[in-house]
Amino acid sequence: MSDDTPDVIAELDDLAVHFPTPAGTVRAVDGVTLAVHRGETLGLVGESGSGKSTAGLALLRLVDPSAGRVRVAGADVTRWSRRRLRATRRHVAMVFQDPQASLDPRRTVGDSIAEPLVVHRLATSRTARRERVAELLDLVGLRADTAGRHPHELSGGQRQRVGVARALAGEPDLIVLDEPIASLDLSVQAQIMNLLRHLQRDLGLTYLFIAHDLAAVEHMSDRIAVMYLGRIVETGPPERIYRRPAHP
Ligand SMILES: Nc1ncnc2c1ncn2[C@@H]1O[C@H](COP(=O)(O)OP(=O)(O)OP(=O)(O)O)[C@@H](O)[C@H]1O
Ligand SMILES: [Mg+2]
Structure with missing residues (x-):
């Protein structure tokens, strides 16, 4: 590994998560490839229903993949049993929107x-x-x-x-933050964001920060991935995504 090769903590490789429902199959995540690098904040943005939460849950194997792979700390955990996953769960934790x-x-x-x-x-x-x-x-x-x-x-x-x-x-090394401040009052949102920033610095944490819109994660993220209809449609530094939005 050369010095500029990012150290990948967790990744989704062509991952699909499909939910069978009475009305047909919902393709919540439909071929997502995403690598979270150690020490970064990766923003995952997209409109409601684009599959952000499902992708985050897949990293913790809290939903079962229909296709593709999930890797955590170098191990392919795609088919691991619940029991075996307990050891892995330590690497990745999640904070939910509604505490x-x-x-x-x-x-x-x-x-x-x-x-x-x-x-x-x-x-x-x-x-x-x-x-x-x-x-x-x-x-x-x-x-x-x-x-x-x-x-x-x-x-x-x-x-x-x-x-x-x-x-x-x-x-954990990595925390999936699934819209962690969306349910809070504006003044409180700033306090929680500050807390998350300090914890990241002090504990050397990596974040996958899920949000509806770019503005919420722009300042905090090293890179942004944009999801649309179960896929990643754009990845890059926040400046680039902000100036040339390729999707709604
Ligand atoms: N357990 C489930 N069973 C059936 N459909 C589901 C399930 N979980 C999610 N979905 C559907 O999958 C799609 C993606 O949902 P998901 O919650 O991942 O989107 P999201 O981007 O997090 O949306 P939001 O911004 O509203 O939180 C939606 O159409 C949703 O209704
Ligand atoms: Mg969600």
Whole structure:
């Protein structure tokens, strides 16, 4: 590998994800090739229904590919079993658009954040888990006593901080951010963006940042990929995509 060959953390290779429905097959992702390079923020933009979330879920193997390959940390995980994937999941984590929906309302914040620690056997004693949860809460700017709260007791911004803490728990290299600020108030959006930027710098994270429009990810992204009808139609540095948009 030469010095200018990017270190690829995760990639989709001619990936297709088709969903059978009563009305026919939905080709949510229809031949996507995408490589996420270590240390970068790759923006993935496209109109609603273009397949962005499905592509992100495929990187975590949370949906099953119909064709093509998924590679994570050099391993072809396309056909790995759930059990085997548990080890891989540590490399890639996801933050969802709606923290309200992605957090279990009946569990405390501490239990939700600790779940990946249990699954990946990162903290085996109760004490170790409690300490790690407190550390993770601190990382995302929340007080340690937030661990005892339930999601409905928190503001939208606090809930999304919990979503980020949960994603960080598995010590991932890559985080898929699926419209992580879209459900938040404008003032809170800026705070969460700042948090994500700081975490990236301090922890050396790589992001795949999914958004509806270019403006949302332009400043944050090193490269942008544009999706349209299940395909990537354009990839390049934000300046180039912004000035010469090839698609709506
Ligand atoms: N589990 C599923 N079963 C059937 N169809 C699905 C499923 N998940 C997604 N789809 C369909 O696949 C297409 C792509 O959906 P996806 O959620 O990936 O798009 P998106 O780009 O993330 O959209 P948005 O910007 O609205 O979040 C849509 O037509 C959607 O309705
Ligand atoms: Mg989506």
